[in-house]
Amino acid sequence: MIAVKSSSFLNNELIPEKYTCDGKNVNPPLQILNVSKEAKSLILIVDDPDAPKGVWTHWIVFNIRPDVTVIEEDDVPEGGVLGTNTSSRVGYEGPCPKRGETHRYFFKVYALDIIFSLETRGANRKQIEKAMENHVIDKGELMGRYFRK
Secondary structure (H helix, E strand, C coil): CCEEECCCCCCCEECCHHHCCCCCCCCCCEEEECCCCCCCEEEEEEEECCCCCCCEEEEEEEEECCCCCEECCCCCCCCCEECECCCCCECCCCCCCCCCCEEEEEEEEEEECCCCCCCCCCCCHHHHHHHHCCCEEEEEEEEEEEECC
């Protein structure tokens, strides 16, 4: 199983405000460990299953090189192609629940046995998930929470 970690928060702990709509709204640093040698690419999907209208996708990066072990703060990993989030924007969109609510945010990393031919920046989640079908060889996740004051 892939291990996904952050130096900014632990699994099931609060995500610092800096990485949210109340702060700088930049992605937190991530570490990716235990990727299979058979992986040809990685996909990172960050989502919020607690959003009132259903799962909200905050960030998609695909075609990440499988030897990438660190994603720096406010950075796209080497080889990564940005997808479109639920707000129809390309790039990272930090946690932003309604005031007084706590939501969970899952940083999911998938190892694939292919490199997508979806070279186009801005592919949406539906396109990504369709292209992933029958190609996921491993996955891992980190879950952080955010309470908006």
